[in-house]
Amino acid sequence: MLLNSVAIISTLIVGWGLFNNRVRLSPQWRATVTPLASIIGSGFLIVAPLLHSVMGKWALLGIVLLSALAYCLGGVIRFNIAHAEPHLEDYPNGGIAKLEYIGQWFLGAAYAISVAFYISLFASFVFERISVTDDTVIKVATSLALLFIMFIAWLRGAKGLEVIELYAVTIKLAIIVGVLVALLTFDMSSGATWFQHEALNAIGLVETLSILAGMLMVTQGFETARFMGAEYSAYQRIMAVKYAQGIATVIYLVFIGLTCPLFNVYPIVELSETTISQTLGQAIWILPFLLLIAATTSQISAALADTIGGGGLLRELIKARLSTNVYYMLIIGIAIVLVWTSNVFEIINLASKGFALYYLSQTVLATCLLSGRKHKTRRDWLTLAGTIILSVLLVLVIVWSMPAPHS
Template identity: 40%
Template sequence: MPIVTIIWGALAILLVWVLSHPKIRNKPVWRATVTPLASIIGSGFLIAAPLLNDLSGHYAIYVMVTLCVFAYSIGQIIRWNIQHVEPNLAAQQDRHLLQIERLSDIALTAAYVLSVTYYLYLFSSFIVRIFSIQFSGTTQIITTVVLLLMAFFGYFRGFKILEKIEIFAVNIKLSIITVFLCALLFFNLDHQAPSHVPSSFDMKHIPIIMGLLIMIQGFETSRYLGKEYSAEIRVKSMRNAQLLSTGIYIIFILLFSLVFQLHPLSGEISDTSVIDIAKYVFWGAPIFLFIAAVTSQLSAALADFAGNGGLVNEVSQQRVSVKVAYIFIAAACIFLVWSFDIFEIISFASKGFALYYFFQCLSSMWVHFRIAKAKFVFSLCVGILCLLVVLFGQPFES
């Protein structure tokens, strides 16, 4: 078993080297694709399989496809906004559109606070799980310490020094995910599915599934890379990231289903249940996923924390400086960590991003009302679905 782990480890290191090679790293389209891709598959990859298997069993693959189609539809709205809304905003002439976008930014500010809390909560949970720490409240304490350190760095030093760390973390995450998918493929080829697979889907789980939208969130980051990339590159990179992440998620759920059939999880589902089931794929899989978890969650939290500081500054019309914003964000995250469990925060974050997507749909509807009826209707339908997530999404209960 350890020999297999060494082989997979060597492959992961090779992939990190390939992704870090200047010929790949310096391509504008790839650089623009990596940012949303890393965000989309960052944490969802860790929680998707256990949660969907518990909620829908054999139907997990269909639920995942539905979530991905929903996400791609929202992504299409945002791609239209990059092409048609941004030029209108630059002209500063449409007062109503400016108001919608301001509301959108406020919603995104709240969503980022929730996502930072979620990322760091998951980061701490994996540390507690892998080291088998039994003390009550340890997850919250670790999360609080990390948030205080981030606020300190943000206020006194800034986050420029962490940019290279973030890129390296993304490469590690993508490499481990690729290796784990390959290992799952070999597991499926080496094992036979049981003759009878119990399958069930309870309609009452739909609100909970709606509350898992954050699993496939992250593509909207392309909208805010305008200072670095053209509209054409951002549209293309977002589409690439969504198509690639959709493929990864569908293959992941499809291949992981056999593991659950042969080794059903016992006890309550937790945010780190993937560690318990991954050990059946190959001996070192839990360690691989732990490395992916801590690097990806910390890098994603840093990115959202730093970006939200600038967003708070803009939303407040420069009344709150970026440095002071970091303190407010950290305080809000600490409050959430000590007030709610991880699944409640996941649901709140999904609602926060759904509200932001709803306002993006409103912007698209406003611009396309007279010039493109089909796009207007599509934006309306997607907007209604986003609003349903805000109103009816519920947290998972183990």
């Protein structure tokens, strides 16, 4: 009862603080909410069992490597907000504009894949709570949920989306803090050892790294700041990327660290979409219910955001005289096909490749801008070297990554 009370009280306190008008109405916080909603919507519910099942006691190192790569890619997005966007305005038909155009096609495809992931994960959590395991029933329900998302996008468009995200992120952050405090209390009271548990399957270093590369999607979301220029200044968007990635990185590192003793006491028997809920429930019975609320708020809002963002992006790219609603249908149609042809872990890997293609276009774009500078400073040369290294790493993610072994 103590652990359950700690989780509930911590959640309520943090929720009260985040719903405070000074926080809720802050322009910078509202700018931060969209990338933050996408990052923690992508990964929080799945990242711990994924890393622990593949890397065991080295899971914390895995999230450090993923977060470091993501933060460097966030640096590229920040650079392009500051430097590429003005260039694109001055030279709308130049080579940089063509690179941006190609990258946006990759991003549109990645959005469709991520929508399938969000709703598949949401459906898995809901049906796990009511003990439904029939795969066909779950896929039918997931498809219906996607059609509902399409209906909302058709009916409302982007109007009011920021408000939905604001409340969804606030609720999820409050729940996350409650979960983390409860986990800390469990770790201290259980006396469990740290960094002793083994991976689910004994695999080699190369295969481990290729699976880790396939998890890039769980740190994705910061790139949404590139498309918020109509509402926020370049400075606000640059800071939004920094704040969103900073908050998400702290959450991921603490969460993975605190779950190390948990998975030592309750080892992962098989990897599935709901492993984290089942494992947390063995230690603290209230946590699966809190996670169900978190899954409902975050996955639906993230799916709405990516449906609307992807549909709007495709409308700009295709330039046909069709209603934006048609493009929403296209995004949902692709997502439904993926739901019926792939499982969650394969979708994660596909989404990772899709976002890696977009990030690759952004690193190449930044490299071209830096290469074109006549009088380079030492910082320019270091940044140029960094973008080239990132480009190579992203090519490896695209070619080499693979989904985690799963049940």
